[in-house]
Amino acid sequence: MLAEIISIGDEILIGQTINTNAGFLASRLNATGIAVGRVSVVGDQAEQIREMLGEAGKRAGLVVVTGGLGPTRDDITKAVICDFFSTRLVFDETVLADNTAFFARRGLELTELNRRQAFVPESAAVIRNPFGTAPGLWMEKGSIIYLFMPGVPHEMKHMVDSTLLPRLKALAGGHHIVHKTLLTQGIGESFLADLIAGWEEALPSGLKLAYLPSPGIVKLRLSAAGPDEVMLHRQIDRAMEELRALIPQYVWGEDDQRLEEVIGQILRGKGMSLSTAESCTGGYIAHRITSVPGSSAWFRGSVVAYDNEVKTGLLGLSPALLQKHGAVSREVVECMAREVRLRLGTDASIAVSGIAGPDGGTPGKPVGTVWIAVAGAEGVRSKLFRFGDERERNIVRAAIAALGMLKNMLDPSDEKQDNLTQANKA
Amino acid sequence: MLAEIISIGDEILIGQTINTNAGFLASRLNATGIAVGRVSVVGDQAEQIREMLGEAGKRAGLVVVTGGLGPTRDDITKAVICDFFSTRLVFDETVLADNTAFFARRGLELTELNRRQAFVPESAAVIRNPFGTAPGLWMEKGSIIYLFMPGVPHEMKHMVDSTLLPRLKALAGGHHIVHKTLLTQGIGESFLADLIAGWEEALPSGLKLAYLPSPGIVKLRLSAAGPDEVMLHRQIDRAMEELRALIPQYVWGEDDQRLEEVIGQILRGKGMSLSTAESCTGGYIAHRITSVPGSSAWFRGSVVAYDNEVKTGLLGLSPALLQKHGAVSREVVECMAREVRLRLGTDASIAVSGIAGPDGGTPGKPVGTVWIAVAGAEGVRSKLFRFGDERERNIVRAAIAALGMLKNMLDPSDEKQDNLTQANKA
Numbered sequence: 001m002l003a004e005i006i007s008i009g010d011e012i013l014i015g016q017t018i019n020t021n022a023g024f025l026a027s028r029l030n031a032t033g034i035a036v037g038r039v040s041v042v043g044d045q046a047e048q049i050r051e052m053l054g055e056a057g058k059r060a061g062l063v064v065v066t067g068g069l070g071p072t073r074d075d076i077t078k079a080v081i082c083d084f085f086s087t088r089l090v091f092d093e094t095v096l097a098d099n100t101a102f103f104a105r106r107g108l109e110l111t112e113l114n115r116r117q118a119f120v121p122e123s124a125a126v127i128r129n130p131f132g133t134a135p136g137l138w139m140e141k142g143s144i145i146y147l148f149m150p151g152v153p154h155e156m157k158h159m160v161d162s163t164l165l166p167r168l169k170a171l172a173g174g175h176h177i178v179h180k181t182l183l184t185q186g187i188g189e190s191f192l193a194d195l196i197a198g199w200e201e202a203l204p205s206g207l208k209l210a211y212l213p214s215p216g217i218v219k220l221r222l223s224a225a226g227p228d229e230v231m232l233h234r235q236i237d238r239a240m241e242e243l244r245a246l247i248p249q250y251v252w253g254e255d256d257q258r259l260e261e262v263i264g265q266i267l268r269g270k271g272m273s274l275s276t277a278e279s280c281t282g283g284y285i286a287h288r289i290t291s292v293p294g295s296s297a298w299f300r301g302s303v304v305a306y307d308n309e310v311k312t313g314l315l316g317l318s319p320a321l322l323q324k325h326g327a328v329s330r331e332v333v334e335c336m337a338r339e340v341r342l343r344l345g346t347d348a349s350i351a352v353s354g355i356a357g358p359d360g361g362t363p364g365k366p367v368g369t370v371w372i373a374v375a376g377a378e379g380v381r382s383k384l385f386r387f388g389d390e391r392e393r394n395i396v397r398a399a400i401a402a403l404g405m406l407k408n409m410l411d412p413s414d415e416k417q418d419n420l421t422q423a424n425k426a
Numbered sequence: 427m428l429a430e431i432i433s434i435g436d437e438i439l440i441g442q443t444i445n446t447n448a449g450f451l452a453s454r455l456n457a458t459g460i461a462v463g464r465v466s467v468v469g470d471q472a473e474q475i476r477e478m479l480g481e482a483g484k485r486a487g488l489v490v491v492t493g494g495l496g497p498t499r500d501d502i503t504k505a506v507i508c509d510f511f512s513t514r515l516v517f518d519e520t521v522l523a524d525n526t527a528f529f530a531r532r533g534l535e536l537t538e539l540n541r542r543q544a545f546v547p548e549s550a551a552v553i554r555n556p557f558g559t560a561p562g563l564w565m566e567k568g569s570i571i572y573l574f575m576p577g578v579p580h581e582m583k584h585m586v587d588s589t590l591l592p593r594l595k596a597l598a599g600g601h602h603i604v605h606k607t608l609l610t611q612g613i614g615e616s617f618l619a620d621l622i623a624g625w626e627e628a629l630p631s632g633l634k635l636a637y638l639p640s641p642g643i644v645k646l647r648l649s650a651a652g653p654d655e656v657m658l659h660r661q662i663d664r665a666m667e668e669l670r671a672l673i674p675q676y677v678w679g680e681d682d683q684r685l686e687e688v689i690g691q692i693l694r695g696k697g698m699s700l701s702t703a704e705s706c707t708g709g710y711i712a713h714r715i716t717s718v719p720g721s722s723a724w725f726r727g728s729v730v731a732y733d734n735e736v737k738t739g740l741l742g743l744s745p746a747l748l749q750k751h752g753a754v755s756r757e758v759v760e761c762m763a764r765e766v767r768l769r770l771g772t773d774a775s776i777a778v779s780g781i782a783g784p785d786g787g788t789p790g791k792p793v794g795t796v797w798i799a800v801a802g803a804e805g806v807r808s809k810l811f812r813f814g815d816e817r818e819r820n821i822v823r824a825a826i827a828a829l830g831m832l833k834n835m836l837d838p839s840d841e842k843q844d845n846l847t848q849a850n851k852a
Contacts, residue, residue: 009637010634010636010649011638012448012449012465013428013463013465014456014460014603015449015451015453015454015456015462016448016449016453016607016638016645017449017638017640018444018445018449019444019445019448019449019465020444021442022438022441022445022467023441023442023444024441025441026438026439026440026441027441027442027730028441029441030441034537035439036439036440036441036470037439037474038466038478039438039439039445039466039467040465040466040467041448041464041465041466048463048464052464056522057782070615070637071615071616071619072615072616072619072637073626073635074634074635074636075799079517086461086759111616111620113616114616131814133439154816154819174746178439179440179442189496189498190497190498190537190539190540190559191537193497193539194539200499207501208436209499209500210436210470211498211500212436212437212442212443212499213578219442221442223440246776278709280716281716282712282713282715282716282717282721282725283704283710283711283712283713283715283716283728284709284713284716284732284786286708286709286712286713286730286732287707287708287710287712288627288711289708289823290706290707290708290709290710290732290782290821291783291817292817293817294785295708295732296732296733296786299708299732299733300732300733300735301729301730301731301732301733301736301740302709302728302729302730302732303727303728303729303740304702304709304712304716304727304728304729304730305727306712306716306722306725306726306727307722307725307726307770308801309770309771310726310727311586313769313771314727314729314740314769314770343739343740344733344735344736344739344740345739356716357719358719359719370835390580391717391719393580393714395717
């Protein structure tokens with residue numbers, strides 16, 4: 001079974017909204033064994049939508065459509081559906097009851113606009129939506145299945161995960177798609193490619209390798225597809241083990257893991273706690289950490305010392321130290337790591353001080369200069385990084401580098417070689 | 427001139443990477459007066475790519491393609507281009523020199539893999555890439571222009587902004603597309619639609635309205651297109667002024683503005699400074715604030731008090747207060763706001779304490795319960811919010827609500843009615 005995804009919405013075509021829905025749907029479809037052949041985005045125009053529905057149905061057996069089902073005037077998908085499927089809108093009591101209850105839970109009455117959401121195409125099977133007023137619609141045209149869902153991400157996601165997954169699994173008919181990703185940090189894409197060239201050359205023909213660079217991280221993904229899920233996993237696992245053995249010092253995780261999750265697992269396992277002191281990352285490291293559910297078990301807090309007075313006040317750094325070395329220096333960042341660890345009473349700590357840009361650079365310390373320190377019972381380690389010119393990338397790269405240093409301090413078994421210096425330049 | 431965007435990459439089709447490139451390109455094309463008719467994503471397979479190039483060229487005059495130009499084996503776009511355009515790869519000395527210099531700046535030698543990046547299709551005009559090794563390619567087939575760029579976002583973005591914009595503008599041939607967006611906070615989409623129904627009804631026929639809900643924020647966008655840019659702006663500005671007058675208490679900004687930017691402008695204007703004390707938002711508010719370039723002029727820092735000991739330690743809250751009311755309470759959050767303002771010596775402050783989930787909820791204080799306080803010279807204001815079950819959404823909605831409260835405290839002119847309570851439920 002091959003699927004296509006169609007996202008409807010002018011907001012995507014003009015670049016106002018990023019198409020996250022298609023990504024979510026693609027990953028869920030893959031997980032059920034259904035490959036996605038194409039993703040398309042069209043605007044809120046009847047002719048465009050109708051044409052797209054027809055085209056996609058010629059290539060794919062399943063067409064998943066999101067968007068345009070809202071209560072406001074710009075949402076026209078339902079009218080197009082009636083036309084395309086030669087059906088008409090009928091009033092659905094279940095949807096009305098769901099929507100009345102949805103509003104009642106919020107202490108509100110159903111408005112006329114939302115009452116109209118209970119009109120659905122006659123030939124559709126309704127998929128209930130507990131988080132919004134637009135129901136999903138499962139429809140068929142000949143042998144092609146069309147699935148329509150609202151474009152509001154959390155409504156659509158809940159519909160897929162709570163109702164649709166078993167039905168999609170059944171459609172896949174025993175076909176399996178397996179992806180496995182190794183996550184690396186501290187080395188550029190082309191250097192990695194050179195290190196693993198021999199292994200890549202010798203990969204079995206059914207395995208496909210992809211390189212996915214993002215700020216501070218390169219992901220290596222192996223994919224395979226076929227009827228025998230156990231065999232696919234075995235093949236991929238074997239190749240991954242070989243790959244991991246080639247580059248242990250750069251690998252920090254697998255698949256969807258986040259570096260902060262891996263760190264959380266290590267800290268939990270050791271019964272340790274963490275704090276951060278952040279200057280140029282401005283709370284971003286704490287935010288990444290506290291995005292991990294359950295992080296309150298091992299993360300105590302952070303001092304975001306954006307201003308030097310906060311460094312002297314809350315962290316107790318001496319003004320003389322700041323004066324002598326400057327805020328962006330080994331001495332200051334090490335002191336920040338030590339102080340936040342002491343003051344928040346944690347086992348480990350991270351400190352970052354740098355120049356994110358666009359302002360604040362000097363010839364000696366240009367924008368992108370970042371000092372990072374990690375502290376533990378054994379002492380403090382620090383390192384100088386030179387990132388680029390872009391503020392947002394600098395913040396992200398500094399956070400990833402800091403988390404990587406912490407991971408290496410906590411879990412030194414992987415640190416076989418310290419050729420990070422070379423790699424960090426790439 | 428109508429454009430289509432094609433993004434190449436299995437990583438997008440399997441949902442591993444979100445297609446942010448298409449969004450950037452769409453907004454830049456719109457800004458130059460070129461409408462985007464469709465966005466498509468295809469995998470790294472020669473047949474798929476070739477088919478897609480042909481199809482898009484039948485519908486559009488400009489086809490912008492990203493991805494598949496990297497140095498590794500999974501990047502096959504250049505081979506497909508040669509086939510599609512009936513041309514061959516030739517060695518380009520400029521690209522080689524650029525790439526040699528790119529590596530030299532990092533203290534590295536050009537690897538063989540990257541040397542090969544200097545092979546480009548013979549009929550292509552090369553667009554130089556100062557941030558990576560894959561040059562862009564401007565090609566023509568009959569009257570259709572094809573533009574190929576690498577998929578690495580910052581490389582592609584720089585190519586567009588530094589080299590391509592004037593050429594695209596010329597292609598638009600005097601056609602203009604104007605979008606204007608009003609940003610609201612504190613009211614749901616359908617309530618907003620009811621409030622502005624009469625205005626929407628009376629909109630001139632050339633203006634198109636769209637509702638764009640996202641966590642905590644609803645955007646209202648007006649779009650128009652035509653040859654007379656001044657007239658388009660005048661029409662849209664007039665409609666926007668009328669709209670703004672209908673819902674002043676919910677409007678906080680325009681277009682791409684972020685709430686934290688608007689706050690920064692107000693604080694700068696008044697010569698005021700800000701600090702935050704964050705529990706359940708875990709540094710996310712500080713991160714949003716410090717993502718604004720120049721925020722160091724008005725933001726001093728944050729205490730991320732994830733653990734109660736940090737609330738008593740760094741913020742000096744009394745353990746008895748925490749014991750009596752619980753960390754998620756009016757008393758505690760007001761005290762956090764007062765203390766962080768005092769201790770960081772700022773004019774204003776924000777404090778948040780809540781239960782982001784998935785754990786930590788109780789029958790009296792379920793997941794999604796969040797107390798927010800803002801403090802200034804006039805005192806402290808606080809408010810209770812009940813968000814939903816999802817951790818990430820709760821963190822985002824709490825941050826937006828907190829920034830919204832601060833904005834209203836700093837700029838009370840817009841607070842004509844306080845019907846926020848009703849609206850926040852929606």
